[in-house]
Amino acid sequence: DTGVSQDPRHKITKRGQNVTFRCDPISEHNRLYWYRQTLGQGPEFLTYFQNEAQLEKSRLLSDRFSAERPKGSFSTLEIQRTEQGDSAMYLCASSRSGGDTQYFGPGTRLTVL
Amino acid sequence: GENVEQHPSTLSVQEGDSAVIKCTYSDSASNYFPWYKQELGKGPQLIIDIRSNVGEKKDQRIAVTLNKTAKHFSLHITETQPEDSAVYFCAASKPSGSARQLTFGSGTQLTVLP
Numbered sequence: 001d002t003g004v005s006q007d008p009r010h011k012i013t014k015r016g017q018n019v020t021f022r023c024d025p026i027s028e029h030n031r032l033y034w035y036r037q038t039l040g041q042g043p044e045f046l047t048y049f050q051n052e053a054q055l056e057k058s059r060l061l062s063d064r065f066s067a068e069r070p071k072g073s074f075s076t077l078e079i080q081r082t083e084q085g086d087s088a089m090y091l092c093a094s095s096r097s098g099g100d101t102q103y104f105g106p107g108t109r110l111t112v113l
Numbered sequence: 114g115e116n117v118e119q120h121p122s123t124l125s126v127q128e129g130d131s132a133v134i135k136c137t138y139s140d141s142a143s144n145y146f147p148w149y150k151q152e153l154g155k156g157p158q159l160i161i162d163i164r165s166n167v168g169e170k171k172d173q174r175i176a177v178t179l180n181k182t183a184k185h186f187s188l189h190i191t192e193t194q195p196e197d198s199a200v201y202f203c204a205a206s207k208p209s210g211s212a213r214q215l216t217f218g219s220g221t222q223l224t225v226l227p
Contacts, residue, residue: 043215056212104149106154
C-alpha cells in the first residue's frame, strides 16, 4: 500500500475564490471519506463515497461545497466562493469494503485570506 | 447524534512513565472505537482500535479498555518515549448503512519529557 495521498498539501487563497482538492485513496479501497479539522479540534465528517456514489453528506457540507468521485478511484472536493471560516485542514480517508479501519491522508491545509 | 468527550486536553509525563487518556461517548449503538495519533503537519494515524464485543486489547506498549455499560473507553501507553509525543484522538462509530462515520474527541496533546 502506498497510502492515501492528497494534493495540494497547502493552499492559500483569497476570500471569494474557488479551490479544488484531490484525494487518491489506497488502491482497492472502495470507500472514501472527507473530513475537516480546525485548529485544536478533532476531524469532523463531511461526506462519504462508496465507489462513485456519494452516500452520505454532513450538514456541515454547505451548498458551496461539492465532492465527486467520478470513476470510483480518486476524489475531488471543491469549495466555491471561499470564506475565512473555511480555513481548516481537509482530510481524506479510505477503507476497504466491509472494513472498519479508515486510513487517513496527510491533509490539505487551506488558508483563506 | 454521537458526542465524544476526551480528557485531559493536555498531558505531560516523564519518559518511562505511563499515560492514560479517557473518552466517553453518548450513543449506545456505537460499536467501533479507534484511537489515532497525529503529529504536527500530518494526518491521523491509527494506533489501535477496539470493538464492542471486546473489553480490552493490547499491542505492545499500547492498550485500550472499553466499558460499554458506562460508555467510556481509555488508552493506556506504558513506558512512554519522547517519540510518543503527539496529539491523540479517540473516536466512536456505529454502523450506518455501508458507512463508518467517525465522531472524534477534541484531542489530547501528550508531551513526554526526557
